[in-house]
Amino acid sequence: MIWLGIDTSNVPLTIAVVKDNQLLVEWTSSIKVTHSVGAMPAVEEALRQADIKPNELDAIAVAEGPGSYTGVRIGVTIAKTLAWTLKIPVVGVSSLQTLAGNGSLFKGIICPIMDARRQNVFSAIYTNELDATLPDGHYALDVLLEQLAATEEDILFVGKDVAIHWEAIQQVLGERAIRAPFYHDLPKASVVIELAMKKPLPSIEETHHFVPDYKRITEAETNWRAEQQKAGQNE
Amino acid sequence: MTKDQIILGIETSCDETAASIVRNGREIISNVVSSQIESHKRFGGVVPEIASRHHVEQVTIVIEEALKQANMQPSDLDAVAVTEGPGLVGALLIGINAAKAFAFVHQLPLVGVHHIAGHIYANQLVEPMQFPLLALVVSGGHTEIVLMKEHGSFELIGETRDDAAGEAYDKVARVLKLPYPGGPHIDRLAHESEEAIDFPRIWLEEGSYDFSFSGLKSSVINYMHNAEQRGEEIKPQAVAAGFQNSVVEVLTAKTLRAAKQYNVKQVIAAGGVSANKGLRKSLEDTFAKEGIPFTVPPLFLCTDNAAMIAAAGSVMFEKGHTSTMAMNGRPGMTLFDWN
Ligand SMILES: [Zn+2]
Numbered sequence: 070m071i072w073l074g075i076d077t078s079n080v081p082l083t084i085a086v087v088k089d090n091q092l093l094v095e096w097t098s099s100i101k102v103t104h105s106v107g108a109m110p111a112v113e114e115a116l117r118q119a120d121i122k123p124n125e126l127d128a129i130a131v132a133e134g135p136g137s138y139t140g141v142r143i144g145v146t147i148a149k150t151l152a153w154t155l156k157i158p159v160v161g162v163s164s165l166q167t168l169a170g171n172g173s174l175f176k177g178i179i180c181p182i183m184d185a186r187r188q189n190v191f192s193a194i195y196t197n198e199l200d201a202t203l204p205d206g207h208y209a210l211d212v213l214l215e216q217l218a219a220t221e222e223d224i225l226f227v228g229k230d231v232a233i234h235w236e237a238i239q240q241v242l243g244e245r246a247i248r249a250p251f252y253h254d255l256p257k258a259s260v261v262i263e264l265a266m267k268k269p270l271p272s273i274e275e276t277h278h279f280v281p282d283y284k285r286i287t288e289a290e291t292n293w294r295a296e297q298q299k300a301g302q303n304e
Numbered sequence: 305m306t307k308d309q310i311i312l313g314i315e316t317s318c319d320e321t322a323a324s325i326v327r328n329g330r331e332i333i334s335n336v337v338s339s340q341i342e343s344h345k346r347f348g349g350v351v352p353e354i355a356s357r358h359h360v361e362q363v364t365i366v367i368e369e370a371l372k373q374a375n376m377q378p379s380d381l382d383a384v385a386v387t388e389g390p391g392l393v394g395a396l397l398i399g400i401n402a403a404k405a406f407a408f409v410h411q412l413p414l415v416g417v418h419h420i421a422g423h424i425y426a427n428q429l430v431e432p433m434q435f436p437l438l439a440l441v442v443s444g445g446h447t448e449i450v451l452m453k454e455h456g457s458f459e460l461i462g463e464t465r466d467d468a469a470g471e472a473y474d475k476v477a478r479v480l481k482l483p484y485p486g487g488p489h490i491d492r493l494a495h496e497s498e499e500a501i502d503f504p505r506i507w508l509e510e511g512s513y514d515f516s517f518s519g520l521k522s523s524v525i526n527y528m529h530n531a532e533q534r535g536e537e538i539k540p541q542a543v544a545a546g547f548q549n550s551v552v553e554v555l556t557a558k559t560l561r562a563a564k565q566y567n568v569k570q571v572i573a574a575g576g577v578s579a580n581k582g583l584r585k586s587l588e589d590t591f592a593k594e595g596i597p598f599t600v601p602p603l604f605l606c607t608d609n610a611a612m613i614a615a616a617g618s619v620m621f622e623k624g625h626t627s628t629m630a631m632n633g634r635p636g637m638t639l640f641d642w643n
Contacts (some may be wrong), residue, residue, distance in 0.1 A: 086624075103632060105400060105631075105632050105633055106630050108401070109401065109405065110628075110630050112405075115627055123408065124409070137351060138356070139393075146360055146402050146405070147402075147404070149364055149369075149401040150363070150364055150405035150406055151405045151409060153368070154364075154405070154406050154410070154493055168524060264589065276364065277364050281357075287354055289351040290349050292464040293346060
């Protein structure tokens with residue numbers, strides 16, 4: 070069984086090819102190049118190096134969000150188009166669970182962090198078996214830290230954006246907060262594949278309906294709903 | 305007889321997700337458009353993030369449908385043409401990345417297409433182009449007079465210095481409290497009125513082929529404001545007719561003057577606003593009188609579609625203009641750095 074894995078949900082780009090549970094190629098970078106420019110050439114190159122033709126692929130695994138809306142969409146668009154036209158399944162995996170997966174050997178709980186500006190983060194709390202005890206979501210940083218303060222174990226923070234909030238994290242959690250080494254801060258497409266392999270394979274009819282998991286409605290909709298509510302109250 | 309050239313076109317630059325298959329750049333085999341207009345209506349305009357979310361939902365569906373309606377397999381195709389710009393960047397990227405993934409799997413050349421070139425080439429799906437040719441491109445984002453001396457060559461003769469014609473329509477429609485998109489509503493109201501308010505024609509300096517519509521929009525707003533203050537009744541039909549007369553007269557006169565100066569063999573209108581009945585009639589009557597062949601594509605080819613992208617892509621592909629897997633979306637792309 071040959072898998073292609075893709076994660077473009079934030080600045081890092083990662084592509085991997087796994088054949089029969091062996092990692093053949095993994096390419097990971099964290100350079101500010103737009104994924105629209107970098108992602109397809111990386112897919113092409115990874116397959117070329119693995120000496121695998123597109124039609125030899127059996128399934129595609131992709132990080133489905135949350136993350137940068139545009140970033141997530143590029144990965145999902147590439148993954149679903151490849152899957153649809155190759156008539157193979159596409160499996161979506163949480164971008165946060167993918168990051169948490171980097172810390173799965175840690176004895177404690179794992180908190181992946183993606184910055185979402187204005188003291189907000191996309192985050193979750195995972196056990197080291199990668200079960201979410203706080204679901205993936207868009208959280209105010211202080212709300213997340215409150216949730217973490219109520220736990221007892223050591224907490225591993227994973228992700229390059231941890232750096233942005235590290236001071237605030239330490240202030241609330243002190244020595245219980247442990248920062249992953251930098252080589253675990255980038256998502257790995259091999260982890261995306263590993264997580265996808267644990268899920269049931271969707272039918273190929275479902276590919277058309279595969280979309281990102283944004284974890285947030287758009288600002289325009291938020292404003293529109295607020296206006297509707299106001300109008301409703303005034304009636 | 306050489307083999308037919310079959311091109312798949314993909315367009316996602318604004319709020320239509322579209323795919324089409326075109327033979328030899330001239331003949332539409334299939335043409336699928338998934339419009340999002342209903343989703344954007346409640347916001348009074350296109351919301352870029354919502355547009356992008358829709359494109360991801362629709363993109364593989366429209367491509368599959370285009371192949372199915374054409375009764376073709378990917379192996380029947382010679383190239384994939386996709387809108388490279390201009391447009392909403394997040395929206396462009398969906399079509400571009402879908403096009404790349406599809407082209408990669410089927411080992412097809414990729415052709416990035418300028419959206420406005422697409423609008424111009426919509427005419428090629430109706431009848432062959434005669435050069436030199438003058439195109440009046442009018443849409444929500446563009447008002448340009450383009451001279452083409454041959455296929456794939458574009459020279460800018462004039463352009464708007466502020467609002468695009470379609471933008472002016474939308475803004476005036478908002479002042480008249482008409483629903484989005486406003487252009488068709490103004491067109492309809494204008495035709496219901498015998499009476500027309502006299503608004504200025506903005507000609508700019510002598511000899512210029514440029515346009516300006518923001519002053520006209522201000523005149524409409526001032527007129528409404530003054531009438532309100534004086535407690536006069538405002539007839540939206542008369543305002544719409546007056547506004548439309550001004551826009552149409554300036555567009556027609558400048559296009560005619562350019563057509564004569566460059567001694568063109570054909571004039572075409574392109575872009576969403578070329579669906580406007582008032583503008584069509586004025587251009588048709590004027591060029592008929594002058595004996596200059598004038599064409600405007602049928603309505604379904606004036607609004608955004610992928611057949612026009614395939615048609616323009618066909619010419620560029622013939623010229624060897626192909627793109628790589630590193631192609632990016634170019635939201636501010638100009639027509640003149642493309643050819
Ligand atoms: Zn357009």
